[in-house]
Amino acid sequence: MRNLSRREKVVIGGRERPSLANREDQLERLSLAAFWVSVASCAFATATAWVPLLSGALHLPRPRLATAPAGVWPSSPPRGAGTTAAARRWSALPSWITLGALLVSLGARGFAAGRPPLADLWEFTVAFAAAVSAFQHFFERRTPGTNANVALQPLVLLLLVAAALLPSRIEPLSPALRSSDILVAHVAVMVAAYGALTVSFGAALLQLLQDSACRCSRLPAARRFDEIGYRAVVVGFPLLALGIALGAYWASTAWGRYWSWDPKETSSLVTWLAYGVYFHVHSLRRWSGRRSAVVLVAAYGCVLFSYFAINLWVTGLHSYAGG
Amino acid sequence: MATMRSAFRSPVSMRTRFFVDELMRVLASVRLAAALAAGLGLLALAGILLPQLPGAARSDPVASAQWLDGQRGALGPAADWMYRLGLYDVFHSAWMAASFGLLALSVVACTGRRFAPTWRNVVHPVKAVPESFLLSSRPGVFRGPAADPVALERAMRRRHFHVERWSANGVEWLFADRYPWAQLATFVSHAAIVLLLAGALVTHFGAFTTRLFVAEGASAPVFPIGHAPAMNVTVASAAGSLDAHGRSLDARSEISVTTNGRTAKTCTITASQPCTWDGYRIRQAFFYSAGVDLQVRDTSDGRILFRQAVALTASREAPHVVVSDAGGRVLLDQVVAFTGSVDGVDGALLAIPGDTAPVWVGLAHPADGPALIVFQPGDGSQQRSLTVPLHASAPAGDLRFEFAGLETTPAAELPGLPAPGPEGGIPPVAQLAGGRLSDGSAAPPVLLLSGVGNRAVALHEGERAVVGNLEYQFVGQKPFVGLEVRKDRGEPLIWIGSAMLVLGLAATLWIPRRRIWARTDGDGLQMAGMAPKFADLGPEFEALAAESATAGPP
């Protein structure tokens, strides 16, 4: 059977029917429409997360919460919890819409392209934003009351803006990238790992903010963000290790070598080592807290470096993955 | 006795012992681990950001000196320092090797120090804690209403705890442990790092790699002649497509592996689908459509002297020359293969139909672009000499020479190709020219053979030409594939190490291990526990207390 090329039309019984190509076009358009819905809802979620905080919420240092009395669980809620709870409720709906729209966008894109939607930088970036959004909800459930979306919604929004600036047309893949389940698994796991690590970055930013002189009284204390940051790395670090191992396995079949010190794989290793540093310093009493948060921010710099800088500026065996 | 001996230990051995202990302590410290990981990360980052010596130049002093000259242009004398410090070859530098070595040592030292106590903690945990441990009012101790110890035990077991219960002095004690073995997983993940480094070492020193260029229908030996066992790879068929830049877009080959003359394996390989046999992985590195099936026969006795599918892996420039007469009639339209060099200019003698004297055509590369040099020897008005830039034409007498294009043709030197005349001249070269016809369609391929006589021989597919007593035949064009045959004994270590690393990390970080001590009597229930960092035991204690409270949940 002849493969229909995209844009061909099928004429059946003298009447033009929507062809396979038309359906693909429609799906591609649906994917883009869902993407823009996600941008709008994410912008709204960011505003709803931030407005209550900014409305007179930045206070000068206030006394730390007294240690919870022995045997009382959970510890008493932070001051201003009422306001943040309201903000959370308000931003929860648009942030769920963001996640839903991103999943629709990726799903439609996958059907339009006839392959998993993890093959170009636009797709990675949208999947990355979806992963951050999904992990934000996951960690909000596991560590309730932290309001980490204050940092995470803007990060999702930034990723979506970055995706909006990237070429979004579906292009044919190079043979090495085609039909490799390992490669799809590698990319999916890396994106998931980056999603979790973005949560840790957002938490580290809030931890540093709460540890500084101008703490926000409507956000929980720094230690809560230390906790989310750590938990997110606990999820992301093994995923990152798995992602790198899958990448090495794929490289060994496609390039003949499991490791070539290609800039992309090297920067993934650097990223992984940076989180290894975080685990170790977090276990040192003098380094836990603020300094660990600084390490987390630096480690996330490595994520961004290997994600954007390498794909866009540094050439290497991975450069075909760029734009 | 042992104490006696240690009491009389010499100061030197005590100092050595102290030194070794100190060294082990430093090597096993979490601080050093963090510093090593950070140092390795920074080194690798330098390797990404700084220009690195290309792989091919590393073993070639001339090439690396030339490369370094280029860097001097950008950085001046600092480039020499960078070079000496190994910063231009970070991944093969002594720094990198030393850091990896130290990392392995450190992991070994820290495993050595941590393993025994952790093992004891897993296998022989402290089950009975002093009363004060649970009765104190320190944070972390849960206090609830009196509980039914049997119900509490049942509730713990439901949560996959291994529980031991006993009573003493009217108090019921419980010790519950869940997934204690997960504590050992940290050794698995750390040992994996050593295994991965060992795998990398084995790869570095022991991997076998060879590249073969095999035309469709041909085979090539993997090892030099005389190696036992012999191993050959035959390409039964090769198909693929190339993009405008000659890069292979898609390619698939049917290959077979033979050892000692017997077919051992047949497979289909693509860019991402290698064929594995006896630990050797055969991978299609590239597909190339330019290969030629060439035959040479001795016309005196009919013997076939040469029959081979030749892979044209190199390339040569070949000018496309069009010669027309005064009336505009095209006399010659040909891609020219060079047969020799005059004053450093490569060129060839061309016979122009109708024109008596042959013309020498060469290619020069002046600063303003390639130019065709045309020279017709002779005397007086017979002698012509002109320079024609690319895509231009110029008259010479009643002929007009046009430099229609410059092709880069696939080519190969064929030192083994029989040639008439004495040996020692330039080695024969085969070139495959294509080009375009005037209607824009692709011209049929032309095989240009130089070095087999005074003039180049141009053959279309199926054509023959006789030079001296040799007949050259271009039997047909053949695609060929570049195969990489590799056996890397380090790889199994890498995959085992990777699996250990991922599983070890997942088990350490994701398995919800818990250890709970509980006491209950008429006055109430007290529980305290141990769990990985940030695990919130509060809700778990509350649920356990609610499920076992004698008076029902409060």
Ligand code: HEM
């Ligand atoms: C690239 C190298 C390394 C990586 C990626 C790494 C990773 C990790 C991770 C993820 C943890 C936390 C989970 C666990 O307890 O297993 C950890 C803990 C630990 N690592 Fe490493 N490690 C590395 C090298 C080392 C070295 C060289 C040592 C030896 C000094 C070491 C000693 C330790 C110790 C003692 C802990 C437990 C810290 C604690 O008290 O929580 N690690 N490591």
